[in-house]
Amino acid sequence: MSLLPKTRMPRTRRMINLEVRATERLSPTFLTVTLGGPELAHLEPMGHDQTVRLFFPRAGQERLRMPRRDSEAWMAEVLLMPKASRPWVRNYTIRRIRPRLGELDIEFALHGDSPASAWARGARPGDPAGVFDMGITYLPPEDAAWQLLVGDESALPAILAILDGAPASLTGDVFLEVPGKADFRTDLAVPEGVTVHWLARDGAAPGAAALDAVRRAEPRPGRGYVWAAGESRLATGVRRHLVRDRAVPKSDIAFHGYWRQGRPSPG
Structure with a gap:
C-alpha cells in the first residue's frame, strides 16, 4: 500500500540557501522558525501543503554543506558526503511565505531530542539552513462537495x-x-x-x-x-x-x- 499521494511539482526548482531570521514558541509542542534570504526569490509559492526538503547542520558543524544538484540526484550526493560534513535533511511544510520580505515560516512539532527538534530549539538569527521544493499533494477535484x-x-x-x-x-x-x-x-x-x-x-x-x-x-x-x-x-x-x-x-x-x-x- 503506497503512502505517496499524487504530487504537483513546481515548474522549476533549485537548492536555496537561507538563514534563520527569528524563532517564536507557539505552544508547548510548536515552534516557528523564520528563514530568509535573497535566494528565496527562486522558490515558486504554490500554497496549500507546499513541502520542502529542509537542510540544516549537524551539531558541531561550523557550516552548512548544501547539495549542488537541482534534481533528485541530490540524495546520492548527500549520502556520499562524509558524515562529518553531511547535513541533516527532513521534510517540512511551508507554513507561510512572504515573498516581498524574502521570508518563509516553518512550524516545528517538537519531539524529544530529535535532530530537527534540537536544531529548531537552538536556532538563532544568522544560523544557516537550506530548502529544496517538493511541491504539493493537496489536489482536490473541482466538483468535490x-x-x-x-x-x-x-x-x-x-x-x-x-x-x-x-x-x-x-x-x-x-x-x-x-x-x-x-x-x-x-x-x-x-x-x-x-x-x-x-x-x-x-x-x-x-x-x-x-x-x-x-x-x-x-x-x-x-x-x-x-x-x-x-x-x-x-x-x-x-x-x-x-x-x-x-x-x-x-x-x-x-x-x-x-x-x-x-x-x-x-x-
Missing part, C-alpha cells in the same frame, strides 16, 4: 496552510490531533462551512483520537475529497475506513505517512 482534512501535530502546519488559502465556499470537517489542550489554536479564521475539531491526545497512542473521531463523524452526501497525514497508522487507518466503510473512492483520498512511531527518520 465537501472535504475532510485529518492530521496529527506533524500535519498541523500543512492543514493550517491549506485552510489559510481555502475559498469561502469550502465545506467540510477538520480533525486535528495534538499532544494536549495547550496546543489548541483558538484564533483560526476558517470558512463558515468548515468545522474544526481539536483533539487532545493526552498520552494515548498517536492518531488514535483522530481516527476514532473520523469513524464517529456523520457522513456527508455527494462526492468528497480527503487529505489525511501524520503518523502512518493514522493515515492508512483513515483511508481504510473511508474506502471499506464509507465507499469513498480511493482516487478521492490523499494520504501521507509523515512518520512512524518507534522508528527514527533516516539520515
Whole structure:
C-alpha cells in the first residue's frame, strides 16, 4: 500500500540557501522558525501543503554543506558526503511565505531530542539552513462537495496552510490531533462551512483520537475529497475506513505517512 499521494511539482526548482531570521514558541509542542534570504526569490509559492526538503547542520558543524544538484540526484550526493560534513535533511511544510520580505515560516512539532527538534530549539538569527521544493499533494477535484482534512501535530502546519488559502465556499470537517489542550489554536479564521475539531491526545497512542473521531463523524452526501497525514497508522487507518466503510473512492483520498512511531527518520 503506497503512502505517496499524487504530487504537483513546481515548474522549476533549485537548492536555496537561507538563514534563520527569528524563532517564536507557539505552544508547548510548536515552534516557528523564520528563514530568509535573497535566494528565496527562486522558490515558486504554490500554497496549500507546499513541502520542502529542509537542510540544516549537524551539531558541531561550523557550516552548512548544501547539495549542488537541482534534481533528485541530490540524495546520492548527500549520502556520499562524509558524515562529518553531511547535513541533516527532513521534510517540512511551508507554513507561510512572504515573498516581498524574502521570508518563509516553518512550524516545528517538537519531539524529544530529535535532530530537527534540537536544531529548531537552538536556532538563532544568522544560523544557516537550506530548502529544496517538493511541491504539493493537496489536489482536490473541482466538483468535490465537501472535504475532510485529518492530521496529527506533524500535519498541523500543512492543514493550517491549506485552510489559510481555502475559498469561502469550502465545506467540510477538520480533525486535528495534538499532544494536549495547550496546543489548541483558538484564533483560526476558517470558512463558515468548515468545522474544526481539536483533539487532545493526552498520552494515548498517536492518531488514535483522530481516527476514532473520523469513524464517529456523520457522513456527508455527494462526492468528497480527503487529505489525511501524520503518523502512518493514522493515515492508512483513515483511508481504510473511508474506502471499506464509507465507499469513498480511493482516487478521492490523499494520504501521507509523515512518520512512524518507534522508528527514527533516516539520515
